[in-house]
Each structure stands twice: as structure tokens, then as C-alpha cells.
Amino acid sequence: MTGSRTFSILIADDDELVRGVLTIVAEELSDEVVVVEGGAAALAKLETRRFDVLITDLRMPGVDGLELTRFVTREHPHTRVIVVTGFATPESERAVRKLGAELIQKPFGARLLRERIQSALEAAASFRQREL
Amino acid sequence: VTDDELQSQLDALTTVLLAVARGRFDRPAPRSYDGSAVDTLTFLVNSTAEEVGFLVAELEREREELRKAQERLVEAAKLAALGELAGGVAHELNQPLTAIRIVTELLEDQPDGHPADRADKLSLIRRAAERMSRIVDGVRTFARKTSFELARTDALRPLDEALALFAEELRRAGIAVERRTPGGLPPVLADSDRLQQVFVNLLANARDALRTGTSGAPLRISLTASHQAEVVLYCVDDSGPGIRPEDAQRIFDPFFTTKPAGQGSGLGLAVSLGIVQEHGGSLSYEALPEGGARFIVRIPVARDEPLP
Numbered sequence: 100m101t102g103s104r105t106f107s108i109l110i111a112d113d114d115e116l117v118r119g120v121l122t123i124v125a126e127e128l129s130d131e132v133v134v135v136e137g138g139a140a141a142l143a144k145l146e147t148r149r150f151d152v153l154i155t156d157l158r159m160p161g162v163d164g165l166e167l168t169r170f171v172t173r174e175h176p177h178t179r180v181i182v183v184t185g186f187a188t189p190e191s192e193r194a195v196r197k198l199g200a201e202l203i204q205k206p207f208g209a210r211l212l213r214e215r216i217q218s219a220l221e222a223a224a225s226f227r228q229r230e231l
Numbered sequence: 232v233t234d235d236e237l238q239s240q241l242d243a244l245t246t247v248l249l250a251v252a253r254g255r256f257d258r259p260a261p262r263s264y265d266g267s268a269v270d271t272l273t274f275l276v277n278s279t280a281e282e283v284g285f286l287v288a289e290l291e292r293e294r295e296e297l298r299k300a301q302e303r304l305v306e307a308a309k310l311a312a313l314g315e316l317a318g319g320v321a322h323e324l325n326q327p328l329t330a331i332r333i334v335t336e337l338l339e340d341q342p343d344g345h346p347a348d349r350a351d352k353l354s355l356i357r358r359a360a361e362r363m364s365r366i367v368d369g370v371r372t373f374a375r376k377t378s379f380e381l382a383r384t385d386a387l388r389p390l391d392e393a394l395a396l397f398a399e400e401l402r403r404a405g406i407a408v409e410r411r412t413p414g415g416l417p418p419v420l421a422d423s424d425r426l427q428q429v430f431v432n433l434l435a436n437a438r439d440a441l442r443t444g445t446s447g448a449p450l451r452i453s454l455t456a457s458h459q460a461e462v463v464l465y466c467v468d469d470s471g472p473g474i475r476p477e478d479a480q481r482i483f484d485p486f487f488t489t490k491p492a493g494q495g496s497g498l499g500l501a502v503s504l505g506i507v508q509e510h511g512g513s514l515s516y517e518a519l520p521e522g523g524a525r526f527i528v529r530i531p532v533a534r535d536e537p538l539p
Contacts, residue, residue, distance in 0.1 A: 158322070
């Protein structure tokens, strides 16, 4: 997917290790990957600019992934959201899906993540085409 | 009815009432059925004793049911804690496990990657594996049922030994320690090493709370100990931001942590609570009016046992 290289990805995860590996995979697919340590920092980024894809952890101190997803679906409907989680309750899982976000349960490998990011980027690409 | 007969019937009634007082309800007094006032009284006393007997039996049955229900509740609480523990472990292990799976697949997909890049990825896997080991160690500590060696212990020893481990680090971090511990505290009945572990956990939490350094308030940990009735009461206070009310109810839950991921196991307070309860004491949290956190440890005073 060559077109995706101009698309931007925002990653929010409070776990340094997970953040690192998510970034490696995202950077394979986009030249513009911005990484932040939590929900509040992600909100601050989203105040100033738009992203095509947001990858966020669900459980984070302060502003959590669900709150972030709610904000993004409301304020940035064009942004595709991928929520990654190690332990989702059925309620939070339902809430994430209801907002139209993708949910990936940890542990997952690079191939699955790559595939999900790619579909999100494709959705973002078709959104942009419609916008033109 | 002669006076003697009346006396013997009243004696019989007294015997019934004394039996009732001792919990025997099946000893009715003999009746004369002569329509006398004393016979009516005997009838009333006998039937009342019988009725009380039924009520007592009923009460005992209900008490037994209540006891069984309480046992089931305790079991349910244990199961709930186990579920909580399992969920927490799953979440904690999933983070490094995800890192390992992602990096492994990346290495598989690029078998001829640059050596430096491969080394970086391998180091990520090693770090993730080390973190998993730490989690497993934490669970082991949490689950371990070590026998407690309760002994008459100088009340300040566990606190001072814990403080000694931290003194240098706290000094370097610019955290002032105030220790207000009066002399003449009675010895406590404690396992000194385990109680020391409690204070280590509380001091580590206080240090971490101060590290988040929010306001410009001076960084301070206050330790106090006092003797109150049958316990020695220890307070570990910090001048940090305190605990959010919505978090305060969960701080003793295993794996609950407000520390950044990878830095807190979420087991410190859960383990500490377990240790303190094994001492027959208590551990509680209070928000300080000026904004910091206060943890209160109560440990029973040692009685009579000679010093080892």
C-alpha cells in the first residue's frame, strides 16, 4: 500500500515496551508516526492536528483509551481507531465496538497488527478520496 | 389448698423456671387440674416454657444457617480475589508477551535484517522476558503462605530497618524524613522481617508519590508511632498529591496501581495488607487535610511473653 506512506499514525500507550514495538510496526507502514505516553498527551496532540489512524491502549491512568476513543469519534470522525488491550471487560469491549473502533486483544503478533493498521489506512485513504 | 400444698406447687414452678434459665424447656411442672389459680399459673408457666423452647430451637437453626451463609460468603470473596488476581496477572503478562510476539514475528519476516537491528530486537525480547519473570516472582510472593514467626519485637525496629534501606535514596531525592517516635513504646507481637516489608512498601509508595512532584510543596515523609490501648499505631505520611477518591477504594486490590506501566506491580499494598492482617492488625488509608496520603498500620502489643 504505497499511498499509505503519506498517512499519519498516533500511538498512545503508557507501557514503554509495548509503545516501542507498536512504533516499529507502524513505522513500516507510515512515515509519520507520533508516539505519546498516555491519553492526556494524545488529547493534546489531537487538539492541534488530525491523524489518519490512532492506536491506543485501553487501560491507561488518567484519560483512558475509551475516553480517548470517544473524543476522537466525536471530534475527528475521519480518524480510524485501533484499541489494543490486555484485559477488556465485556462492557468496555462493547463500548469500544459501539464507537466503531477496532479492538485487538493482547497478546498479538506483528502480522495481525500490520494487517489491522493497513485496513485502517485503507479506510482513511478512501475517506480522503471522498473528501476531495 | 393447704399452705403446704401451695408451697410445694410454687416450688415446682420455681424448678421449671430455673430449668428454663439453664436452657431446659422439657420439664413441665405436674398439674392438679383442680381449677385453682395455682393450676392456671402452672399451665401458663408450662406452656410458656414450651414456647420459649421452640423459639430457642428456631433461633439456633437460623444462627446455624447464618454461619453457613457467612462461610459461603468468605469462600465467594476468596474466589473473587482469585479472579481479580488472575485478571491482573493476565493483563500484566500480556504487555511483555505482546512485545515478544511482535518482535519475534518481525524477526521471522526479516530473517536477513541488519545485525544491529536484530540485536536491538533481541534486546527487546530479553527485556520483555525479564519483566515477565518479575511479575511471576511477584505472584509467587503474593501466593506464598509462609509461616509467621510472631515474637515480642521492639516496636521501632521494623520501621527503623525499613527506613535505613531508604535513607540515602530519600536524601538524594531531596525528600526530608521527619521521624516522631516517642520512647517507651511497648514491644509488639510481630514477625520483624515481614513487618519491615510492610514499611518498605509504604516508604516506596511515599517516595513514588513525591516523585510525581506536582506542586512546589516541600517533599516530606513523616513517620510517627504511638501507643493506643492494645496496639502500636504507625503513620506513614507523605506530602505528595494524595490518592484520588475514586482510586482510594481499590488501592488494596491486587494488581491495582496508579504508577506508570512497568513500574508498579500493584502488589505492594495487597501484600502489606495480608501481612498486617496475619499480625491481627490493620492497614488503612486516609487522605490528609493538606493533600498528602496517610497510611496507618496497627499492630497488637505483645503481652507477657518474655523477650527472646
